[in-house]
Amino acid sequence: MRAVVVRSFGGPEALEVEDVPVPRTGAGQVRVRVEAAAVNPVDVATRTGALVEFGLVDRREVHGIGWDVAGVVEEVGAGVTGFAPGDRVIGLADRLDVSLGAYAEQIVLDADALAPAPSGATPAQAATLPLNALTADQALDLLNLTEGQTLLVTGAAGGVGGYAVELAVLRGLRVVAVASPADEKLVRGFGAEFFVPRDAELSTAVRELVPGGTDGAVDAAALGTPALTAVRNGGSLTAVLGGAAPFPLRGTRVANVWVRADGERLAELAGLADEGRLTLRVEDTFPLDQAAAAHERFAGGGLRGRLVLIP
Known part of the structure; x- marks a missing residue:
């Protein structure tokens, strides 16, 4: 079968399409024929060697x-x-130190990493759900906020940020969304009660809307200290980007979410997606052998949905 691998770190050209053996299925595992695989920032970190540099994986x-x-068993x-x-299933390949990932025609995952795919979604749409939605959900769990409290979400128009807004609203939280001015309508559509343009002085703007600061923050844009400064004394912040958590000043609780x-x-x-409560966003699709082109497009920014590879 075909798979995309990285042998030498670098730019998009480092992505190589190779013929590799079909992976074997062990006890408690499932082999999936991949119909779609989303492109995420962690994939860029794999390709460039940043994960090795940060000590998250061995060379x-x-x-x-x-x-x-997203695919078929x-x-x-x-x-x-x-x-x-x-x-039809969706799943998350959350191990870093592997020779085969989801950029492939087939993949083997533990059964408990899989779920039935949203019945009303295309494979490309379904593939945008696992990593970003689970990251947002687990980031919210770490904050331990209760209904009626306030939440700041940076990068609210992005993959993780958008899901964080929608999931927070479902938990009864009042959301302050930070994004580009052009994305105000989008994030308010996700359910955000308040909006702050990303070029504003964050702490001042947030505290004008929520006196004293928000109860918590999901820092999907990796702003660090500016995001924490917008949180009240004794509040909490979850950093989405690994290693980006600021110092826990003013008695705050700070954590990284490791999905x-x-x-x-x-x-x-997936059930929430089928009910229309989570928004599945696809920006564009690429054939598997054009993974490099997808990464080039990803580097250009300005995306309001996921790029997805189709084997």
């Missing part, structure tokens, strides 16, 4: 790439009862 001869997958391993060949696969929760998120 290896071949690095697999890609986390998000081809084979189930011993002990798997929740899935059968032909099932993990969670098939059970992913199934619930």
Whole structure:
């Protein structure tokens, strides 16, 4: 089968399409024929070698790439009862130190990393859900806010930020969204009660809307200290970008969210997508052998949906 791998770190040209063996299915695992794989910032970090530089993964001869997958079950391993060949599924490949990722024609994942795909979504749309929605959901869990409290979301028009706004509203939180002025209508459509342009002086603008500052923040734009300064004393902040958490000043609680696969929760998120409560956004699709072109497009920015590879 074909797969995209990285042998030498660098720009988009570092993505190589190779013929590799079909992965074997072990006990408790499922082999999926990939119909769509979304492009995410972590994929860029894999390609450039940033994950090795930061000590998150060891250097290896071949690095697999890609986390998000939507596809069809081809084979189930011993002990798997929740899935059968032909099932349409989504899943998250959350291991970094691998030679094969979701940029491939087939992938093997643990059964508990998979969930039924949203029934009303195309494979490309479904592939945008796992990494970003689980990251947003787990970031909110770390804040431990309660209904009626206020939440700041930076990067609210992005993949994680958009889901964070929608999921926060479903939890009964009042959201202050930070994004480009051109995206105000978009993020208010996600349910944000307040809006702050990203070029504003953040703390001042937020505190004018929410005296004393918000109860918590999901810092999807990796602003760091400016985002924390907009949070009240004793509040909490979750940093989405690994290692980007600011110092916990003023008695705040600060954490990084290190996303993990969670098939059970992913199934619930897929249900929310089917109900129209989570917005699945695809900017464009590319054939698998044009992964480099997709990464070039990703580097250009200005995206309001995910780029998706189609094997």
